[in-house]
Amino acid sequence: MSRYLTLIPYLAAQKILKTSARPEIKVKTVQVTNSPGHVSHEPVFSRLTIPVCAISQRDGYAVTASDSYAATEAEPVEITTFSKVHTGSPVPEGYDAVIMHEDVRLDDPGRIMIIRPARPGQNIQKAGSEVKTGSMVIPAGHLISPADVGAMIGYGITSVQVKNIVAGFIPTGYELKEPCTAPGPGEVIASNCEMLAAFLDQAGVESVIYPIVPDDPVQLRNAVELAVRECSFVIISGGSSTGNRDHTESVLSEMGTVLYHGVAMRPGKSTLAAVVDDIPVFGLPGTPAGALAVLRELVIPWLSDTGWPVPVQHTIQVTLADSVPSELGTDDFILLSVGNVHGGYKAMMLPRGGGQMSAVRSDAVLHIGRGSEGMKMGKECLVRLTRTYPHPDNTYLFNGLYDPILDVLDQFLRKKQQRFFCRTASHEATLLSVRHKNTHGGVTIRRGNGGHGRMQQDYSLLEGRAYAITIAEREYILAAKTTPEPGPGKKFTCPGLSDNSQLQQMMDYYLQKTGVNPADIRVIDGYNTEQEIIQGLLEDKIDFGPCSASLAFDYDLQGPVIGCDSIDLVIREEDMESEQVKNLVQLLESDEWRGEAWVIPGYNLERSGHVFLLST
Amino acid sequence: MSRYLTLIPYLAAQKILKTSARPEIKVKTVQVTNSPGHVSHEPVFSRLTIPVCAISQRDGYAVTASDSYAATEAEPVEITTFSKVHTGSPVPEGYDAVIMHEDVRLDDPGRIMIIRPARPGQNIQKAGSEVKTGSMVIPAGHLISPADVGAMIGYGITSVQVKNIVAGFIPTGYELKEPCTAPGPGEVIASNCEMLAAFLDQAGVESVIYPIVPDDPVQLRNAVELAVRECSFVIISGGSSTGNRDHTESVLSEMGTVLYHGVAMRPGKSTLAAVVDDIPVFGLPGTPAGALAVLRELVIPWLSDTGWPVPVQHTIQVTLADSVPSELGTDDFILLSVGNVHGGYKAMMLPRGGGQMSAVRSDAVLHIGRGSEGMKMGKECLVRLTRTYPHPDNTYLFNGLYDPILDVLDQFLRKKQQRFFCRTASHEATLLSVRHKNTHGGVTIRRGNGGHGRMQQDYSLLEGRAYAITIAEREYILAAKTTPEPGPGKKFTCPGLSDNSQLQQMMDYYLQKTGVNPADIRVIDGYNTEQEIIQGLLEDKIDFGPCSASLAFDYDLQGPVIGCDSIDLVIREEDMESEQVKNLVQLLESDEWRGEAWVIPGYNLERSGHVFLLST
Structure with a gap:
């Protein structure tokens, strides 16, 4: 076995599959009421003459x-x-x-x-004017529709033979644990096959998931032998690369013919296809993103090429909100979030990589062919929608800093069939994206320095007038296990942070405001993060310390509010009068939003919906 | 109860439903693997930190x-x-x-x-870089996708609470019989509810079909009482008009509030909506076409208006192949067949009416608003596709005379993911449609008069050069129970038909060719149709008679071939070099087509694919 993959172009892999591999079509009988979405195996003839008489x-x-x-x-x-x-x-x-x-x-x-x-x-x-006994109702090879159900039942037909494709999944990998177990260090709950099976289900393909096979060639061979006997085609999940624990290629080349091993696509390059006993066998990468890309871009198009009625995907013309680099010679498949920004569809790129959240968040896929080095921000291109609900027309697209209140805002908008999507980005990247007008706006956090006072923050990158609209304020408290009771001669221990830190400023402001005598306070160093402060409080090494309220409450710590951050939408002045922005501001001002968000501890909603000009 | 409906405009009915009726959303728990297509009822939070460690x-x-x-x-x-x-x-x-x-x-x-x-x-x-315990994976109100399945299982979640809408169907009508029974005169197998349930299933709505209720107000009331207790909304199928046996309106106005009774739409005008105990109840017409139109154009859009994620339908720009009349003041919904005719999508109207086959055959729906008196042939308009497989790009669109061999041709093309659709039309209408270039061509039958001789036929309506391409020849035989054996003094009895009839000409030609002495034949009158001739043969009233072979074989009758009809495609000369036509001609010439069609008795495939110029 070679240590490196020999990559063939994506289109070559598609062509090889089209000419060299076909799923074995099986047949099953289903009740007519369960037949929509299935393909008839034989023509269906009316068993009755309708009407029976005049x-x-x-x-x-x-x-x-x-x-x-x-x-x-x-x-x-x-x-x-x-x-x-x-x-x-x-x-x-x-x-x-x-x-x-x-x-x-x-x-x-x-x-x-x-x-x-x-x-x-x-x-x-007249008798028989609608249909006569023996007339063809639907031919073989017909994708049965709900309307066909009415006709078949009305014409005396109760069951129908349909074509059936059964995909057999073999999950492999020493690190995999069955669902419903708790993974230990280095372990992963096997979920790729379940995800891929759910995709195939949408294409009318049945799935069988076999037990997890460890990285062992003999066990893998046995599993493949069983699967090719039982299934229309087989997918081995994991083990498709060239590492020491990757046995798919060697096992399949012994058992049958390997069609390719390695495709110049990203993600998903370490993939292979083989034919064993006339049954196609695919090897898919172990990363969810790679496995999904191979299924979506190779396996499902292959099924469609063989004549299987795969649902047509909607496409949409978008303007890219980011520059998307791509390697020459590689077909790139980029997951995107898409929203209608003041009348035009804009698409932002989601993080690449093996995690699952990008796929969960994505609305569309962009395909960049091997002849391109990528696409520049502002480029118009056609993308395939992977979901149509909520529709991109109802999606707010933002860049910005993450805070859990944004999940609550999304949740709130879902009730109105809208969606709030904020891609995590730095303060600077957020301001740049607002300037480039590729999003509805940004999310920034104006840090508090005590009470509603704010630390100085730089918005000059906006290069234009813009407003901040408060979503909510995130509160900080002077956290303690129990409220420290002052008494004669009593000293309190608190953490010492850097003078300019936000937490220090808020604590100083509060202590000064409440008239605490600095002589009563002993400062201990070595506590610079909120997590360290919590740890110190729990271990009774300090009496109180500044900390965000939501984190403190998680550890049953209490205390007075000493300041807050303002989590804001940043909107360009020119967009403030757009229907979409007006709708959003109106919602943030509403009691309905306060009612939705007040249940989340640690946030203050009094100023939600407040609008003010940012100095830039 | 009024004897006539008070029709309200279609858009008014939509508006009334939007403001006055909401389905009761129920909740159920499903396994994550079964969750795609469902809408989450609660936000789903990760139960694990992924990765567990670095x-x-x-x-x-x-x-x-x-x-x-x-x-x-x-x-x-x-x-x-x-x-x-x-x-x-x-x-x-x-x-x-x-x-x-x-x-x-x-x-x-x-x-x-x-x-x-x-x-x-x-x-x-790093540990937790993908997701942390307690992070939101999906919010409430999220349409779960296959990608979400991977994330949820991988993050330790095995089941999820989802929203559920349950539609309760009450089939009504004295004429209805349960499926799997044989309908007698005037009886109909109940199939509307099964059809409508199949449509709702595609929109993620569960259905319950209650037992058939006869046209009796007390029984209907009892059925509605049960259904509104159990379901999110109720559909009463049948009984929605104002006839003596239509009780839906009177029962519902006693039990709750009727929102409207009668909508200016076609089909589907005799429909009503009511609210009983806060549960919406719809009355749908008993005709399949009317019931389907109301479900598709009122009930499903209403569900979408309430926020239910109904799948988005593809739309397509077509040119109408027919003039479509419509009544001013009525919203018309026309079922269409759509094909790509040499690069442009053309749509032909399917017969209106209560039967089921138009819905089975349809690819798209055209909506003509109440302000229009219809649309002229050649008009471009946007239509909603009701199916995308086979895609209109792969559909051949013809008008012409019907013969079962056309079903076989459709069947044959389905294997190639193509489709042959021929709308039944007279010879004259077929030639006109060919002249108007709105279809790929026509199907005509050149009648035989004996051997391969043809009767004179008029193709002058084509007004241009066109070719006929033989699909197959339909054979006629001189049918008899057993081959009549000539003998001295033996006379045979045969039917006398009109001198110019095709059957008479073929019989005369054959008897003359085989040198039968006219004196040996006794002619009996009163046999003018093939069905009458068959009857005469079976009852031994005649010894032989001319008849199409396929019909004769159905009755175990035999005999020598005496002539045949040629079933042809008629194609304009200018289209003969188009890819689509060349492909079709090639297929008809192929042994593959002969192999497909030879199993159908009574057809001769020797001349399939022959092309010749029609004299016009």
Whole structure:
């Protein structure tokens, strides 16, 4: 086995799969009511003639048309041979027309007066006019729709044979633990196969997940042998690279033919495909991002190429909010968040890498071909939407510092079928993105120095007038296990931080305001972070210390509020009158928002929705 | 109860529903693996910190960075305190960097030589860098995606509370029979609720179908009482008009508030909505087309208005192949078949009416607003696709006479992810549609008069050069129970048809060709249709008679072939070189097509794919 992958171009891998691998199509019988989304295996023929006999299309009277030919308004004709019928009821033998009850004068029981001649066949649906026994309802190879369910049941069909593709998943890796277990250091709960199976389910593919196989060639071989017997195609999750513990390639090359090992795509380059006993076997990277990219960009398109009805994805034209670098010679697949920013769709890049949260947060995928070195910010391009709810039209797109209150804001907007997405970025990157107008705005935190006083902060990167709108204030307290009781001669121990630190400034401001005698306080060094202060309090090494309220409450610490940060939206002046921004400001001012957010301890919502000009 | 409906505009009905009716949202717990497509009821927080501890991002060696600072290519540094690590394995306590194995020279076991200093943190993923215990993974009100499944399982979550809407269906009508029964005259198998439930399933709504209720107000009231207790909203199928057997309106106005009864839409005008015990109740027409229109155009948009994530439908710009009349004051919803005809999407109207086959055959819906009297042929308009497989790009659109071989052709093309759709039309209408270039072409039948001879047929409506391409020939035989054996003095009885009839001409041609003495044949009148001839043969009233082979075989009748019809595609000369037409002609010439169609008795495939100029 080679120590390095031999990468083939992404399009070459697609082509190889198209020509050399086909899933084994299986057949199963399903109830008609469960058949939508399945593909018929055989044509379905009507078992009934519908309607069974001639039926009336109106409430009225079945008559013999020739009895009525003389009728006029002036000289109505009396008819005594007739039969009362309802919409949908059979027309009795011998009658050939139906007269609507509106067009009849019923004088006595047993006779009707009509004022207009009836045409033979009038208001009658002939037997078999909708469908005849043996007529084809749907052909083989037809993707069954809900409308087909109505027709099949109505035509006497109760079950139908459908095509079935079964994907067999083999999770591999010494580090994997079954779901519902607690992973130890270096362990990971196996979740890739479940995720990939959920994607395949959306494409109408059934999945079987086999037990986890450790990195052992013999056990892997046994697992593959079983899976190729039982499944339409097989996916081995993990072990697809060239490391010491990667056995997929060597096992598959012994068992069958390896089609490729290594594809010039990112993520997902360490992937392989093989054919064993005519069954395609894919090796997928162990990272969730790599596995997902290979499934989405190689396996599912391959299924579509073989004729399987994979759902069509919506595409959308966006303007890139970031420059997206890409390596020449590599096909790059970038996850994006997309929002409608004042009338145009903007897309921001989500962090690459193996974690799962980028995929959870993404709305779309951008494909950059191997001939490109990437795309510049402001470039317009077509991207595939991976979700349409909430629609990008209803998504607020921000960059900025993270605080849990942003999750609460998102949560709040979801109730209104809207969404708040803030990509984590530094203060400087946030201001730049606001300046570039690629987002609705930014999220910044104006640090407090005591009470509602603020530390000096630099907004000059905005290069234009902008406003800050308060989402909420994050409170700091002088935390303690129990409230320190002053007494004669009593001294308190507190941490000493750097003079200019925010925590020190807030503590000094409070102690000064409340008139504590500095002589009563003993300062201990070595406490510079909130986490260290909490630790010192819990171990009784200090009596009190400044700390964010939400963190303190997590450890059952209490104390008076000594200051707060203001977590703000930063919006360009020119956008303040846009409908989207006005809507957001209105929501932040509302009691509804305060009602939503007050349950989160450690935040003050009095100033939510306050707007003020930033000095830049 | 009024005898007539009071119609309100379609948009008014939408507005009333939006402001006055909400489904009762229920909650259920599902396994994470079954959660995609559901909407989270509560925010989901990570139960784990991922990674659990610092882990290596490479195969290599964990070292203490400061041990390596002096390393250069010229003077490698030997390190003896290190630990071998794999991608994903924990970095043991005390080490702060990982060096890739490629960058290390392993001299002896127990020591490594390195040639470049390591940076602290290099190739190490910090504990909690992906997610921390208690971090929000998804908010409440989030439509769960397959990617979310991976994250939730990986973060220790196994089940999730989701929102649930349950629709309760009450089928009503004396004419309804349960599925799996044989309907008698005037009876119908109840299938509307199953069809509508299948549509709601695609919108993530669960359904309960209650037993059929006859047209009886007391039983209907009892059924509604139960359904509003159990369901989020209720649909009464049938009984929504103003006839004698329509009780929905009177029952619902007693039980609650009727919001409207009658909407100016087609189909579907006899529909109503009410609220009973805060639960919305809809009355839908009994015709499948009307029921489907109300569900698709009122109920599902209403669910979307209340915030339920209904899938977004694809729209497509089409040119109408027909003029579509519409009544002023009525919103019209027209089912269409859509195909890509030489580069542009064309849409043809499917028959309106209560049957199910139009919905089965439809690809799209056109909405004509109440202010329009309809749309002219050639008009460009936006329509909603109701299916995307096979895609309109792969659909052949024809008008013409129906023959079962067209079903076989469709079936054949489905194997190639293509589709052949021929809307039934008269010979004249077919030629006009070919002339108007709104379809790929037409299907006509050149009638045989014996052997391969053809009756004179008029193609002058084409007004341009066009070609006929044979799909297959439909054979006629001189049918008999057993082959009539001529003998001395023996006379045969055969039907007499009109002199110019196709059947008579074919029979005469054959008898003449085989030299039968006219004196040996006795002609009996009263047999003018194939069905009558079959009947005569079965009852031994005639010895032989002309009949299409496929029909004769159905009754176990045999005989020599006496002629055939040619079932042809008619294609404009200018389109003969288009890729789509060339592809179709190639397929009809192929042995593959003969192999597909030969199993259908009564057709001759020798001339399939033959092309010849029509004289016009």
